[in-house]
């Protein structure tokens with residue numbers, strides 16, 4: 001029987017089962033394959049978490065060695081992909097570069113039309129390995145800098161920072177970046193993952209699903225919020241004039257709320273009592289504030305968070321601490337959402353493979369509310 005209730009935004013609708021992650025708003029927890037994300041962030045490399053998301057179990061030492069050697073050998077940009085990136089205007093959004101790169105990587109892949117689990121696993125690892133080079137090179141070309149080749153002697157996080165900045169990052173920075181990648185990796189049926197599952201449900205290929213997911217992530221109501229947080233901080237700083245910036249945050253917020261603006265980095269569709277990942281990312285932000293000696297940024301963060309809780313009782317989501325942490329590490333603001341892409345490739349591709357294991361075409365119904373039937377002349 002057809003359910004005639006309309007669920008705008010599919011809010012509260014259970015669409016399918018998943019064994020990849022569990023978001024529990026009641027206990028404010030997030031599990032990847034059963035493990036609390038905080039434990040994974042404290043004890044694992046991003047490579048181990050990627051392996052876990054794809055395979056359901058953490059790797060043994062041997063499995064990890066085999067996995068990382070495959071990943072490290074696929075990190076370099078192909079000359080063809082580099083040429084495509086070079087042909088894109090440096091004024092386009094870096095998310096457009098990621099989206100184009102995912103599509104090109106699909107077109108280049110020898111098993112592009114093979115959607116077997118084995119082929120999809122190979123494609124997932126190669127996308128995971130290649131996306132950091134895309135993001136790093138794009139930021140460099142915008143700054144007029146040359147490509148930095150990947151280093152096989154570095155782990156994923158350290159190599160990503162190396163390719164972006166051309167120098168080895170301090171261990172605290174590598175650690176904070178690794179934590180951010182783990183926290184961003186997976187979050188059940190969020191809008192971009194659902195997009196990937198919709199595309200997969202038509203039996204389209206993995207790269208098409210990832211390309212669509214990147215488009216969904218770009219929007220400011222989803223992944224685009226991490227860069228929007230930095231714009232908010234800049235706006236508050238600019239409008240503070242001679243006043244103390246942190247003290248000005250509440251006045252800025254009152255005016256933004258009076259203008260009915262959404263405050264980016266706050267609120268969540270599922271969590272209503274705070275995002276489970278925020279305390280862990282905030283600890284990494286604190287470490288960056290200390291490392292780069294920027295207490296002013298920490299003060300502004302806290303001032304806006306407190307004012308938002310007081311005025312609206314709305315708490316931060318992961319994008320709120322991630323944005324300023326990436327800023328302190330030296331990433332350009334427009335590069336923040338591509339960093340989210342690099343991390344979420346793991347979750348998206350795990351969901352693509354899960355969707356294919358028990359596929360049903362995703363095709364909901366709509367209630368027509370247009371013109372009554374009419375006829376030409």
Ligand SMILES: CC(=O)SCCNC(=O)CCNC(=O)[C@H](O)C(C)(C)COP(=O)(O)OP(=O)(O)OC[C@H]1O[C@@H](n2cnc3c(N)ncnc32)[C@H](O)[C@@H]1OP(=O)(O)O
Nearest residue numbers: 220221222223225261262263264265266267268269317318
């Ligand atoms: C990693 C991630 O992708 S997390 C999400 C990142 N996105 C953002 O940070 C964008 C800002 N936040 C938002 O727009 C929303 O909180 C969303 C889109 C994340 C969730 O939204 P929904 O579940 O659809 O809730 P909705 O937008 O209807 O908000 C409910 C109420 O809270 C208010 N609200 C929610 N978030 C915010 C916010 N960030 N700023 C101001 N008001 C807010 C809404 O205005 C609405 O108020 P109303 O009932 O008086 O109209």
Ligand SMILES: O=C([O-])CC(=O)C(=O)O
Nearest residue numbers: 186187189190191269270
């Ligand atoms: O779950 C969501 O709706 C958005 C989110 O936090 C994520 O994708 O990480």
